[in-house]
């Protein structure tokens with residue numbers, strides 16, 4: 001059967017969900033390591049190890065500039081934040097633990113919202 005054409009309405013709904021999800025992430029008590037770009041000048045080795053830095057403020061900027069076409073593109077960047085964190089930080093560290101808690105929170109939130117699509 002013919003696939004339902006994605007109407008622009010759909011992506012604007014999805015982008016509204018992205019803004020809600022991002023607000024939830026930023027409001028989380030464990031968000032502090034991820035709110036702004038890692039200052040590679042004060043974090044030795046970061047720029048060498050992490051090829052694609054990402055943080056919540058950069059995601060907000062991209063959302064504001066319409067750089068996400070849909071929920072999927074947005075989720076890719078959020079997961080990049082957590083993957084970078086796991087790569088650079090020990091699991092048993094303040095920031096490493098915050099990353100795992102934030103990823104668990106995010107996975108729960110967007111799967112809850114997914115049921116509406």
Ligand SMILES: Cn1cc(C(=O)NCCN)ccc1=O
Pocket residue numbers: 032033034038039043084085088089095
């Ligand atoms: C996500 N992340 C954050 C930091 C950091 O120092 N953030 C500033 C907190 N005020 C260092 C390494 C890292 O992977």
